[in-house]
Amino acid sequence: MNDMYHEQIIEEARQPQFYGRLVAVEMTLEGKNASCGDEVTIFLKFARKDDPTSPIAVLSWEGQGCVISRAAMSVLAGKIIEQKMTLTEIKNLSETDLEELLGLPQISIGRIKCLVLGLRTLQSGV
Amino acid sequence: MFDPQKYRADFPILSRQVHGKPLVYLDNAATSQKPRSVIQAISNYYENHNANVHRGVHQLGDESTTLFHTSRQIIADFFGAKVDELVVVRNTTEAANQIAQTWGSKNITDQDTILLTELEHHSNLVPWQELARRQGAQLVYLKVTSEGLLDLVDFKQQCQHLKSIKLLAFSHVSNALGTLNPVVDLVMELKKYHPAARVFVDGAQAAPHLSINFSQLDIDFYAVSAHKMVGPMGIGGLLVKKEVLEALSPWLVGGGMIDQVTLQTTTFADDLQERFTAGTPDVASLVGWAAACQYLSSIGMNVLFKYDQLLVAQTLERLTKIAELEVVGPLESHHRVGSVSFIYRGVHAHDVGQVLDSEGVAVRSGHHCTMPLHAKFDWQATVRASFQLYTTFDELEALVFGLQKVKKVFGL
Numbered sequence: 001m002n003d004m005y006h007e008q009i010i011e012e013a014r015q016p017q018f019y020g021r022l023v024a025v026e027m028t029l030e031g032k033n034a035s036c037g038d039e040v041t042i043f044l045k046f047a048r049k050d051d052p053t054s055p056i057a058v059l060s061w062e063g064q065g066c067v068i069s070r071a072a073m074s075v076l077a078g079k080i081i082e083q084k085m086t087l088t089e090i091k092n093l094s095e096t097d098l099e100e101l102l103g104l105p106q107i108s109i110g111r112i113k114c115l116v117l118g119l120r121t122l123q124s125g126v
Numbered sequence: 127m128f129d130p131q132k133y134r135a136d137f138p139i140l141s142r143q144v145h146g147k148p149l150v151y152l153d154n155a156a157t158s159q160k161p162r163s164v165i166q167a168i169s170n171y172y173e174n175h176n177a178n179v180h181r182g183v184h185q186l187g188d189e190s191t192t193l194f195h196t197s198r199q200i201i202a203d204f205f206g207a208k209v210d211e212l213v214v215v216r217n218t219t220e221a222a223n224q225i226a227q228t229w230g231s232k233n234i235t236d237q238d239t240i241l242l243t244e245l246e247h248h249s250n251l252v253p254w255q256e257l258a259r260r261q262g263a264q265l266v267y268l269k270v271t272s273e274g275l276l277d278l279v280d281f282k283q284q285c286q287h288l289k290s291i292k293l294l295a296f297s298h299v300s301n302a303l304g305t306l307n308p309v310v311d312l313v314m315e316l317k318k319y320h321p322a323a324r325v326f327v328d329g330a331q332a333a334p335h336l337s338i339n340f341s342q343l344d345i346d347f348y349a350v351s352a353h354k355m356v357g358p359m360g361i362g363g364l365l366v367k368k369e370v371l372e373a374l375s376p377w378l379v380g381g382g383m384i385d386q387v388t389l390q391t392t393t394f395a396d397d398l399q400e401r402f403t404a405g406t407p408d409v410a411s412l413v414g415w416a417a418a419c420q421y422l423s424s425i426g427m428n429v430l431f432k433y434d435q436l437l438v439a440q441t442l443e444r445l446t447k448i449a450e451l452e453v454v455g456p457l458e459s460h461h462r463v464g465s466v467s468f469i470y471r472g473v474h475a476h477d478v479g480q481v482l483d484s485e486g487v488a489v490r491s492g493h494h495c496t497m498p499l500h501a502k503f504d505w506q507a508t509v510r511a512s513f514q515l516y517t518t519f520d521e522l523e524a525l526v527f528g529l530q531k532v533k534k535v536f537g538l
Binding site: 032034035108109110111 | 180181182183184185187188191192195382384385386395400
């Protein structure tokens with residue numbers, strides 16, 4: 001348990017990166033976890049206007065969720081913006097990539113849904 | 127060669143006595159006995175891991191969820207199916223009912239024909255009969271020959287002449303006669319004339335004895351029961367080809383299978399495993415069933431099939447020599463799997479069963495849930511001896527000995 005809630009994760013969830021609602025966006029993606037009620041909405045603008053194959057230039061998100069789902073979405077947002085990733089590149093990211101980003105060795109089966117909520121939501125955009 | 131003696135000690139119940147005689151359990155087509163590994167998998171689950179799945183964020187919940195998913199995977203692999211093609215049901219009867227009520231109600235009209243066979247267990251007959259009645263569809267039965275085989279000439283003609291066969295439902299192996307039906311040939315012939323027809327196969331009697339590769343079969347629905355294949359009672363599987371399952375509406379709705387619920391509307395989970403698992407699943411039985419699959423796999427289904435063929439051949443050889451008996455169904459062992467049924471002339475099947483029981487020999491007597499088949503051949507009731515991997519040649523001799531006692535008891 002202590003491994004799961006290490007300082008970076010708590011901090012990440014408390015002050016998440018790229019959090020907030022954006023208007024005049026080019027793509028809005030919504031995701032939720034039926035079993036726990038966590039939800040996320042992700043707002044995107046692309047490097048080439050209205051071209052979802054081009055790199056993501058602007059990303060913000062908001063949602064209700066546990067520390068794991070918020071921290072995972074936060075670090076994922078950071079990686080996407082830093083590396084100017086495309087939706088296709090995001091499609092190739094896995095659960096393991098998120099575990100590495102968060103510094104979690106192996107998340108328990110009951111929390112995988114929390115970990116991947118943001119990622120699956122972004123992946124639904126392709 | 128396969129030696130059942132090496133495995134009998136794995137089945138605790140086989141060491142008990144019945145009426146002071148060693149148990150000779152020849153009622154395996156009704157239900158098989160369970161090895162210790164299956165019993166222990168179930169008790170271990172309750173003693174060490176019990177918690178509901180997919181819910182609590184706690185250690186036991188995680189363990190139970192992991193066991194649930196690994197068990198599903200083991201079972202799906204055993205049948206050569208994708209894990210999300212496995213819908214867990216209580217038994218084969220429930221599987222047929224589900225398909226009749228959902229796929230059937232949506233797709234069968236009064237213009238359509240449902241083709242069944244005269245061999246079927248009531249579980250693979252009554253649901254379709256009810257469906258035909260509800261929808262006004264035509265119900266046609268493929269004939270069974272006097273040898274107990276499906277009449278393939280009749281089948282070809284039915285395929286050619288019947289308009290709009292929407293569903294063909296038949297058993298892989300007959301529970302009453304042991305007939306091994308030619309699944310691949312039947313489906314190939316059907317699809318020549320009715321390419322869009324769906325095929326439902328009752329695999330309850332095949333799964334304990336044959337290696338089944340669902341992905342290799344051009345079959346939409348394949349139903350099995352765990353308890354006939356050394357697994358626990360009350361759990362079974364309906365294998366549905368993924369593309370067919372994706373188009374099906376869930377038949378049970380409520381807990382666990384939802385995407386979003388409001389007071390007025392509900393959307394269902396996209397994930398097929400979730401969509402078709404409503405309510406708390408029977409995790410312990412699923413774990414037990416997976417242990418059964420592993421037990422059978424550790425010996426090898428091809429090995430077990432060969433051994434079953436030896437048992438069938440030997441039983442046919444021994445029983446056809448008894449003057450008072452009429453063996454019913456195929457007389458060539460390669461057409462038969464898992465059982466041999468017979469009539470004792472002048473003695474009712476229940477009386478035969480009772481005398482055999484006094485010798486510790488358990489068989490099934492009656493119509494074996496195949497009343498139309500018994501009526502067709504004018505059999506009031508038959509006696510069935512059915513086998514599992516722990517059946518020995520000595521036990522077949524105990525059966526023969528018991529049948530000699532029948533003669534004495536009834537003064538024939």
